[in-house]
Amino acid sequence: MNDGRQQRHSAYGRDPYEDRYDPHDDPHAGDQLAGGRFDQGGYGDGPRGGARPRRRRRWPRVLGALAAVLLLLVVGGYFYLDSRLKRESVLVDYPGRVADTPGTNWLIVGSDSREGLSKADQKRLATGFAGGRRTDSMMLLHYGSGGTSLISLPRDSYVPIPGHGSNKLNAAFAFGGPKLLVQTVEKSTGIRIDHYAEIGFGGFVGVVDAVGGVDICVKDDIKDHKAGLDLKAGCQTLNGGQALGYVRTRAFARADLERVEHQRQFFAALMKKSTSPGTMLNPFRSIPLAMNATSNFLVDDGDHLYDLVRMMWAMKGVSGGGGVTTTVPIGGGGSSAAAGSYITWDRAKASRLFDALKQDQPIPQDAITK
Numbered sequence: 001m002n003d004g005r006q007q008r009h010s011a012y013g014r015d016p017y018e019d020r021y022d023p024h025d026d027p028h029a030g031d032q033l034a035g036g037r038f039d040q041g042g043y044g045d046g047p048r049g050g051a052r053p054r055r056r057r058r059w060p061r062v063l064g065a066l067a068a069v070l071l072l073l074v075v076g077g078y079f080y081l082d083s084r085l086k087r088e089s090v091l092v093d094y095p096g097r098v099a100d101t102p103g104t105n106w107l108i109v110g111s112d113s114r115e116g117l118s119k120a121d122q123k124r125l126a127t128g129f130a131g132g133r134r135t136d137s138m139m140l141l142h143y144g145s146g147g148t149s150l151i152s153l154p155r156d157s158y159v160p161i162p163g164h165g166s167n168k169l170n171a172a173f174a175f176g177g178p179k180l181l182v183q184t185v186e187k188s189t190g191i192r193i194d195h196y197a198e199i200g201f202g203g204f205v206g207v208v209d210a211v212g213g214v215d216i217c218v219k220d221d222i223k224d225h226k227a228g229l230d231l232k233a234g235c236q237t238l239n240g241g242q243a244l245g246y247v248r249t250r251a252f253a254r255a256d257l258e259r260v261e262h263q264r265q266f267f268a269a270l271m272k273k274s275t276s277p278g279t280m281l282n283p284f285r286s287i288p289l290a291m292n293a294t295s296n297f298l299v300d301d302g303d304h305l306y307d308l309v310r311m312m313w314a315m316k317g318v319s320g321g322g323g324v325t326t327t328v329p330i331g332g333g334g335s336s337a338a339a340g341s342y343i344t345w346d347r348a349k350a351s352r353l354f355d356a357l358k359q360d361q362p363i364p365q366d367a368i369t370k
Helices: 002-010 028-034 059-086 118-126 169-189 201-210 240-248 258-274 283-296 306-318 345-357
Strands: 086-088 104-111 135-144 148-154 158-160 166-168 195-197 214-218 223-224 229-233 234-238 297-300 323-327 330-337 340-345
Touching: 002 306, 059 283, 059 306, 104 169, 135 169, 135 240, 135 258, 135 306, 148 258, 148 306, 148 345, 158 169, 158 340, 166 169, 169 323, 195 201, 195 283, 195 306, 201 240, 201 258, 201 283, 214 240, 214 258, 229 240, 234 240, 240 258, 283 297, 297 306, 306 323, 306 340
Parallel strands: 086 297, 104 195, 148 323
Antiparallel strands: 104 135, 135 148, 158 166, 195 297, 214 234, 223 229, 330 340
């Protein structure tokens, strides 16, 4: 009878001495009975017979899944923000257009558009209630192998406007919008514009407030009720409303010429703040900034978000002393029935400045206005 029992259990691969141990104590006993994990060496023959199967590590798969989700968020976020940019066909070809020049050239325009501002906002910011949009500031940003330069183009500059005779530069925008403004700038400077960016009053205030204000050192006390501004001299942080007044005020002896200096100073400081780690790595700053900037900037229909980011980094370089900031050299002034009071460029110095940019070379010192 014992022989029969031994033969019967041997057929299932069981130890003939089953009375010496309890199969339920063996964590692999069920596997052995099923024939799935039976060790040919026998029970207890060594590490192979008694080792537990190694569990597969899950963390590589978890990290891979997280990386995939993060990539989708980044890519999806980029295209979402890019789609929020306002676009207009601005950089169009026309007969006799300036040929492409080395380096990269931006025309950056601050308009007086009140779009997005309520009546209460317009009253609070002292913007007035005019409709439409006109140019309030114009700057030419150039970067390339010859360095980075930010040049103010005073809106009262007396220049030829295609199809409209000579008038103030900002009249080009009033006559034909961004297209005619770009054409006028290209004809007057000999420089081909590669990118266009425009922001109105409301967008300006929103971007400044999104980064928590911008640090500006004010040289003298400024009080201008027309711009809603009352500032004391000294370094301080300006909120959106104060910053708007600071770049708009003309309450100076040099009027528009000093204003354009404030505009360059401010825009460089804004880009420095926008690209700082304290803004970029803080979601409570970076996300509102991205949302405000992309919904309020108007660009050419060929421009994209990465172009704006490149512009911001170039402007940051200027603010850090890595470039040149200046105004087109002024030669004098005058007046006419159609244009009223205007200023003229110093043709010789302006030509040297623009020739240097056309060749992507540093601007000569005698063409830089201090």
